[in-house]
Amino acid sequence: MRELYDFGVQVLRMEAREKELNDRDRAVVNQARQMLGLDAEGFRVEHVPGPVEPLLWLCDIVAGAVRLHRLGESMYREALGDVVLDFDVVTDC
Numbered sequence: 001m002r003e004l005y006d007f008g009v010q011v012l013r014m015e016a017r018e019k020e021l022n023d024r025d026r027a028v029v030n031q032a033r034q035m036l037g038l039d040a041e042g043f044r045v046e047h048v049p050g051p052v053e054p055l056l057w058l059c060d061i062v063a064g065a066v067r068l069h070r071l072g073e074s075m076y077r078e079a080l081g082d083v084v085l086d087f088d089v090v091t092d093c
Contacts, residue, residue, distance in 0.1 A: 001032045003087055005043050015056050016047035 004012065014025055029045050032038075050056050062084055069077035077084070 001029065001038070001043075002036050003085070005036070005038050010042060010044070012043070012045050013048050013053065013056065014045060015050045015053075015059075022047045 016022060026045055065076035065080055066086060
């Protein structure tokens with residue numbers, strides 16, 4: 001999240017799911033904002049239905065290409081070239 005904030009991203013649009021999962025998304029973002037000392041007004045989350053926002057599909061495509069690259073199949077990641085910035089994120093998952 002620090003990277004998004006540092007790039008000037010003000011709105012993180014996420015695919016809307018069930019209310020419980022949307023609430024969990026917001027809680028994770030709020031916790032990260034607090035831990036990183038980010039301005040709550042300068043970075044917010046909006047949930048949007050996937051069928052309404054085709055740009056959300058790009059996230060799945062890029063995530064799939066990066067995952068395959070990490071598993072040894074680089075063709076799709078290489079096709080994306082320099083337009084993808086890949087950050088390692090440590091999670092408790």
